[in-house]
Amino acid sequence: MSERTLVLAASIGTATNDCSLTEASEEDIDQLMAWFPDANAIHIWGGPAFRYPFTRETFHHDAFWSEMASYCLRDPAGQMVAFGQFYARIGRINLARLVVHPKSRGQGVGKRLISGLMAAARPLFQLPEFSLFVYGDNTPAFECYKSMGFVVTEYPGEMPTGETCLYLTRPVSD
Numbered sequence: 075m076s077e078r079t080l081v082l083a084a085s086i087g088t089a090t091n092d093c094s095l096t097e098a099s100e101e102d103i104d105q106l107m108a109w110f111p112d113a114n115a116i117h118i119w120g121g122p123a124f125r126y127p128f129t130r131e132t133f134h135h136d137a138f139w140s141e142m143a144s145y146c147l148r149d150p151a152g153q154m155v156a157f158g159q160f161y162a163r164i165g166r167i168n169l170a171r172l173v174v175h176p177k178s179r180g181q182g183v184g185k186r187l188i189s190g191l192m193a194a195a196r197p198l199f200q201l202p203e204f205s206l207f208v209y210g211d212n213t214p215a216f217e218c219y220k221s222m223g224f225v226v227t228e229y230p231g232e233m234p235t236g237e238t239c240l241y242l243t244r245p246v247s248d
Contacts (some may be wrong), residue, residue, distance in 0.1 A: 096148060
């Protein structure tokens with residue numbers, strides 16, 4: 075297992091349901107693109123500036139694939155079940171483009187992904203909080219984030235995503 079692979083068990087899984095967080099590779103793009111069947115799905119995930127229909131090239135560009143730390147959560151068979159990114163934004167570790175495979179939703183995979191991303195990001199950034207954006211009407215995602223200690227916080231400045239998104243934060247130390 076590489077330095078960039080984290081086995082996520084204990085409090086976020088069972089011995090029979092271990093998942094691993096690995097750096098995303100170029101080959102993962104094709105599978106990830108298939109998870110977004112329409113413009114609404116891609117905009118909920120990637121924001122209003124994400125192009126649809128997309129090509130492999132525009133997807134790579136709009137997802138900032140080369141600029142952000144991109145990770146896949148893989149099941150024990152090695153299949154990608156979730157994807158997410160993180161980067162430093164206005165003094166916080168921002169979790170971005172979080173998505174769970176459509177067939178794996180509602181099974182706690184999102185919590186495993188977020189826990190893994192936070193564990194991977196924590197040693198790379200000496201910042202006090204995590205942050206993320208979520209559309210206000212994306213109730214399943216909002217409830218997942220809330221259950222993990224994220225709270226709605228006023229964005230410092232003009233909200234870059236408009237009024238339809240919420241900005242959530244939580245301390246790194248939790």
